Amino acid sequence: MDALASLADGFAVALTFQNLFLALVGCFLGTIIGALPGLGPSNGVAILIPLAFSLGLAPTPALILLTSVYYGAMYGGRISSILLNIPGDEPALMTTLDGYPMAQQGRAGEALALSGVASFVGAFFATVGLVFLAPLLVKVALLFGPAEYFALFALAFATLGGISSTNQAKAAFAAALGLGIAMIGVDGQTGVPRFAFGEVHLYDGIDFLVAIVGLFALSEVFIFLEHRGDGSGEGKDAKVGVGRITPSFAMLKSCTPSMIRSTLLGFVAGVLPGAGASLGSFMAYSAEKALVDKEGTFGKGDPRGVAAPEAGNNAAAGGALVPMLALGVPGSGTTAVLLAMLLALNITPGPLLFQQNPDVVWGLIAALFIANFMLLAMNIPMVGLFVRVLLIPPKYLMPIVAMVSFVGIYGISGSTFDLIVMVIFGVLGWVLRKLDVPMVPVILGVLLGNLMEANLRRAMTISDGDWTALFASPLSLTLWGIAIIGFVLPILFGKALKRRMHMAKDEPSATVD
Amino acid sequence: MGDRLFGGIGIALAAFFIWQATTIQESFIQDPVGPKTFPIIIGIILGLSSLAILLRPDPKPDWPAVGRLAEIGAAVVVLLAYAFALPQVGFLIATAVTAAYLSWRLGTAPLYAVAAGIAISIGIYVVFHLILGLSLAKGPFGF
Numbered sequence: 001m002d003a004l005a006s007l008a009d010g011f012a013v014a015l016t017f018q019n020l021f022l023a024l025v026g027c028f029l030g031t032i033i034g035a036l037p038g039l040g041p042s043n044g045v046a047i048l049i050p051l052a053f054s055l056g057l058a059p060t061p062a063l064i065l066l067t068s069v070y071y072g073a074m075y076g077g078r079i080s081s082i083l084l085n086i087p088g089d090e091p092a093l094m095t096t097l098d099g100y101p102m103a104q105q106g107r108a109g110e111a112l113a114l115s116g117v118a119s120f121v122g123a124f125f126a127t128v129g130l131v132f133l134a135p136l137l138v139k140v141a142l143l144f145g146p147a148e149y150f151a152l153f154a155l156a157f158a159t160l161g162g163i164s165s166t167n168q169a170k171a172a173f174a175a176a177l178g179l180g181i182a183m184i185g186v187d188g189q190t191g192v193p194r195f196a197f198g199e200v201h202l203y204d205g206i207d208f209l210v211a212i213v214g215l216f217a218l219s220e221v222f223i224f225l226e227h228r229g230d231g232s233g234e235g236k237d238a239k240v241g242v243g244r245i246t247p248s249f250a251m252l253k254s255c256t257p258s259m260i261r262s263t264l265l266g267f268v269a270g271v272l273p274g275a276g277a278s279l280g281s282f283m284a285y286s287a288e289k290a291l292v293d294k295e296g297t298f299g300k301g302d303p304r305g306v307a308a309p310e311a312g313n314n315a316a317a318g319g320a321l322v323p324m325l326a327l328g329v330p331g332s333g334t335t336a337v338l339l340a341m342l343l344a345l346n347i348t349p350g351p352l353l354f355q356q357n358p359d360v361v362w363g364l365i366a367a368l369f370i371a372n373f374m375l376l377a378m379n380i381p382m383v384g385l386f387v388r389v390l391l392i393p394p395k396y397l398m399p400i401v402a403m404v405s406f407v408g409i410y411g412i413s414g415s416t417f418d419l420i421v422m423v424i425f426g427v428l429g430w431v432l433r434k435l436d437v438p439m440v441p442v443i444l445g446v447l448l449g450n451l452m453e454a455n456l457r458r459a460m461t462i463s464d465g466d467w468t469a470l471f472a473s474p475l476s477l478t479l480w481g482i483a484i485i486g487f488v489l490p491i492l493f494g495k496a497l498k499r500r501m502h503m504a505k506d507e508p509s510a511t512v513d
Numbered sequence: 514m515g516d517r518l519f520g521g522i523g524i525a526l527a528a529f530f531i532w533q534a535t536t537i538q539e540s541f542i543q544d545p546v547g548p549k550t551f552p553i554i555i556g557i558i559l560g561l562s563s564l565a566i567l568l569r570p571d572p573k574p575d576w577p578a579v580g581r582l583a584e585i586g587a588a589v590v591v592l593l594a595y596a597f598a599l600p601q602v603g604f605l606i607a608t609a610v611t612a613a614y615l616s617w618r619l620g621t622a623p624l625y626a627v628a629a630g631i632a633i634s635i636g637i638y639v640v641f642h643l644i645l646g647l648s649l650a651k652g653p654f655g656f
Contacts, residue, residue: 051647055645055647169562169563169569170562170566173523173559173563175558176555176559179555180530180552180556183551187537187540189548190539190540190547190548192537192539194548195530195533195534218592222588225584225615226585228618394619395616395619395620396616396621399612399613399615399616399630399633400636402612403611403612403634403637406599406608410599410650411641411647411648414650416597416600419596420593420596423592427585434574436574453551456546465545
């Protein structure tokens with residue numbers, strides 16, 4: 001098998017002292033970030049990108065660090081779900097349904113350990129799926145010309161609002177806003193400045209890292225300032241006893257079929273554009289509930305109700321890496337942020353990445369396997385430590401988040417102008433959140449706007465200005481078809497689905513996975 | 514501000530964006546699409562989605578009371594001032610002051626907030642500058 005041989009090479013890359021150390025640091029930081037209410041995988045990775053960048057890490061180590069954070073955050077999200085009934089991030093929402101009741105029964109330790117194992121199963125098998133599925137997808141992607149890529153970008157934007165999107169007009173608005181921001185700066189093909197208003201700083205365009213950190217990290221600080229004192233934005237004390245922290249063998253055995261089914265569902269949800277980890281955990285939980293909940297114990301502290309969504313959301317996290325690496329089109333918010341990092345490192349994901357930088361891809365995948373084992377080892381015995389981290393009150397945490405954001409951006413450019421733009425994006429992020437406009441399409445627009453336009457113009461140059469060339473091949477027609485279906489379906493079903501996801505929980509969630 | 518006003522602002526933004534796009538200078542280098550077309554398409558999508566938001570608004574969000582809005586406004590001013598002060602007074606001082614302010618506004622008692630600000634500033638300095646070797650803003654005192 002080609003894939004296995006490449007993977008072996010990947011392990012040779014990943015098993016250096018530096019990379020192992022970075023994976024360890026990433027897993028540790030990621031678990032903390034995931035556990036802290038208000039910080040999820042997207043904003044956690046967003047804060048760390050500029051840091052990894054200004055520390056001058058080579059692409060592979062930087063990628064290993066940040067994907068370890070990503071996986072770690074997916075593991076960590078469950079801790080506050082179970083102990084505090086506050087999901088650390090949106091995918092962990094479903095875990096609160098059975099996790100918190102278990103904690104109330106004094107079985108928090110068991111729930112934590114079980115969900116740790118479930119996270120491991122989900123993430124491990126999703127990474128195996130990534131090994132085999134990504135190269136296949138690459139073969140398809142090699143058939144893509146500029147017209148197909150343009151259609152693929154359109155598909156990504158049309159579906160990014162997600163199946164659970166409640167207002168597609170707002171998702172479209174967000175995408176157009178992001179694309180519009182990407183247009184600022186000198187046009188790459190003809191060299192004329194666009195939307196720069198004579199401001200020299202704008203000639204280079206808006207750096208997407210500045211936009212990401214502002215939208216994700218700083219807006220969180222404003223949210224906390226807004227909610228200070230009214231209890232909704234603050235972490236409650238973890239008073240629930242942890243209890244024994246090893247799951248019994250019988251419990252693991254009874255949960256195994258649930259974990260396997262949930263892993264499959266989650267992985268598929270992750271690979272599909274626009275679905276992401278939130279939907280993965282939701283589908284996994286509902287499927288298990290329909291399948292095995294004969295006695296009506298789901299929602300009252302059934303271990304299977306903890307294992308299913310955790311396996312599902314971690315599998316989806318792995319699955320979401322497939323389109324990101326193979327096509328260069330992310331399937332979820334956090335992978336969009338990871339894509340930003342690759343672009344910042346001058347690596348363009350997509351089929352060529354597998355040919356030109358196999359060491360990056362396979363080193364990364366190998367590192368994911370290693371990170372998984374580290375996370376399992378870290379999450380079972382050390383869970384008490386992470387529980388203590390939850391007790392850091394936001395009044396100390398949020399200033400740290402704000403200051404580290406500034407440090408990261410200043411470290412890249414040393415420019416006051418960038419810092420000001422970041423603050424403006426922070427305010428914009430706050431307003432967009434209040435208006436319920438999703439932020440991921442904005443980020444994706446800023447990231448992919450120029451690539452999308454370049455593909456359009458390349459396609460037009462090839463066809464000599466004939467616009468029908470965009471719809472000429474069966475492949476591009478298929479992509480357009482999926483894009484249209486993906487955009488229209490949520491208008492028909494989105495509200496009902498969202499309502500069901502939040503049926504048991506009416507918590508406002510910070511950021512979409 | 515509800516969705517109707519938001520949609521209205523969106524339409525105005527779209528109109529401004531399209532108008533700006535039409536004023537883009539053409540270069541002597543030419544391709545069939547040119548630098549204007551794609552921005553105009555985006556502007557149209559922006560306008561249409563704003564119109565849809567205006568026509569079918571969601572329920573109004575809970576805007577915070579005036580006091581809280583002023584709170585956020587003040588934080589924005591402080592963060593902007595921080596951006597300007599950073600190269601002038603150096604990382605340690607600027608960060609200590611800003612972090613102390615934020616911590617105070619998030620509910621720490623004033624004296625503790627000052628201590629928290631200083632601790633955060635020194636902590637970040639030690640971790641990111643001394644250990645990780647990141648270059649932070651140098652002020653007149655060299656830190």
